[in-house]
Amino acid sequence: MGKRRLSRRGFGTRAVAAALGAIAQPGSGAELDGPLVSSEAQKEQSDLTPAKMQEVEARFSETIRRYGDRLSDEQRSRIRRVLIQNQRMLSPIRDFPVHNGDTPATTLKLGVADSLRAETHARTATEE
Amino acid sequence: MLGEDILYLSIRDLQAHLRKHSFSATELARSYLDRSERIGSKLNAYATLTEDLALKQARAAEREILAGHYRGPLHGIPYALKDLVAVKGYRTTWGARPYADQTFAYDATIVEKLNQAGAVLIGKAAMIELAGGLGYTDGYASLTGPSKNPWKTDCWTCGSSSGSGAVVAAGLAAWALGSDTRGSITCPASWCGVAGMRPSFGRVSRHGAMAIAWSMDKLGPMARTADDCGLILSVIAGHDPKDHDSLPTTDAQFRYPAPDLEPHMPLRVGRLTNVWNKIDAEVQKANDEGTRVLERAGARVSDAQIPDGPFEQAAELTILIESASAFQDLIDSGRCTSLADPLGQINGYASQAFGASDYLQVQRVRTVLQQQVDKLFDSFDVLTTAGQPDLAQPLRQPPSKTPAQEEPGEPIETRAPDGVSSLCGLPAIAIPCGFSSNGLPIAIQFIGRAAHDHAVIAAARLFQRHTGWHKKHPSISGLQDA
Secondary structure (H helix, E strand, C coil), X not given: CCCCCEHHHHHHHHHHHCCXXXXXXXXXXXXXXXXXXXXHHHHHCCCCCHHHHHXXXXXXXXXXXXXXXXXXXXXXXXXXXXXXXXHHHXXXXXXXXXXCCCCCCCCCCCCCCHHHHHHHHHHHHHHC | CCCHHHHCCCHHHHHHHHHHCCXXXXXXXXXXXXXXHHHXXXXXXXXXXXXXXXXXXXXXXXXXXXXXXXXXXXXXXXXXXXXXXXXXCCECCCCCHHHCCCECCCCCHHHHHHHHCCCEXXXXXXXXXXXXXXXXXXXXXXXXXXXXXXXXXXXECCCCCHHHHHHHHCCCCCXXXXXXXXXXXXXXXXXXXXXXXXXXXXXXXXXXECCCCCCCCEEEEEECCHHHHHHHHHHHXXXXXXXXXXXXHHHHCCCCCCHHHCCCCCCEEEEECCCCCCCCXXXXXXXXXXXXXXXXXXXXXXXXXXXXXXXXXXXXXXHHHHHHHHCHHHHHHCHHHHCCCHHHHHHHHHHCCXXXXXXXXXHHHHHHHHHHHHHHCCCCCEEEEECCCCCCCECCCCHHHCCHHHCCCCCCCCCCHHHHHHHCCCCEEEEEEEECCCXXXXXXXXXXXXXXXXXHHHHHHHHHHCCCHHHCCCCCHHHHHC
């Protein structure tokens, strides 16, 4: 089951599986941190445009800059695969049409205490 | 000690026995504790047993009940708590090695509520490390090892409320609390053959519970029946100013039973036809029969479709980005490398690479998707589909010994029900609706409009009034003898 989709685990499986093999753009510098590109890996990443792959490489390089000293070669390779999968997930999100007024589901909520709300309600009712 | 005929009763039935003094709250707690000690460890069901606390609470409940002072439906009823909820003075490990010795000096709000209700805490249920917040690949990603499915112990319970599922299915407590960010209650409920309910977002306070993704985390009950879920929710729901996302008082409170708040008959049920890439044939067959049961019971069933949209991606990205923030100290310190799962060890590093614009875009898309899904409920009281599209899977070897997770992935199920309903904060309940030819549970689930938790409970109750799947329980005599 989990290989298809299973709560947090489903993502984990996909994240490491959907992008088999590492990617490395020749000349990007990132290839120094991972295994060479296999033909299978190239096929796996073929759905990402060069611009999106550049973004992956930039994120990978930044991750290695920050945390590379604590990562094994295998872990670095895995991070790159995860970043590719993350990029795939971002694509339909970025393509989805939203308009200026479509607010994010993260707006600040005013914490008006219930007691204060009740008090205000009662005062208003009295005044009326 | 009380036998299985008692220990598998519903909360409603147990409460009736306690009030009739058929047995005492202490006797009930001792029986569950004894069973939990004997069987719990064999299933990796618990992180910690809280025997002293349980007996203290049980004796107090017994005294009050004898005196005729009833606190409500959970008074004297033993339960287990997923080990991501703080209980003052007891270890709260979050299922993860870096937090193996963690304790809190306060009780979570939900624990305060349960204490006030006179409930009896048997123990802290095992769970997937960090509830899968940094990703995981199988049931071995847990401080206490993989929870084993009581129906077939070489199968997993699913996660991340893995121990909670085992506890309820094995009759180790009357109910257990789970948490659900995206499917972590409904999946173990489905695989373990119990009722599991994810309340509407904001209905149950999470203060004192580990956060994975603040905008998606929920706490909810796992129990024997939908009716029990309603009873539990009536105790644990309610506004809490300590939880930023808590609904206002009038929306958060949950009165139960409340026939006036339930949908009118005929119940309008939308059968989802476009949510799974693949579904097991036996699961499909059991769910088809399940909808026929509903029709015979008077419900009006017709097909429904989730609109197109990147639901799953939005849910996953929300969780990835929020969890990278929630666990930033763990990631920055490098202690994440002591997690059990190889993916969990590194996933936080990758998630920190997301930008603010990525997150805001996801949340803007989420708002639009939420509005689209909400429109579906103009035509339906509840949506229904399988609890999970397949059966409990076999336990795997520890991740370090198998590259199974490196197999090629299948396409993302963009409209997987857990992703859709969790992303949109919708209530859902999974209940048993049959068994496979090899004896594993199969579940049907109902999803409701935001804040319409009564609707999903009403649908599940209607189903359970006409079926007996929820009365079956696994034979675990082998475990007791071992």
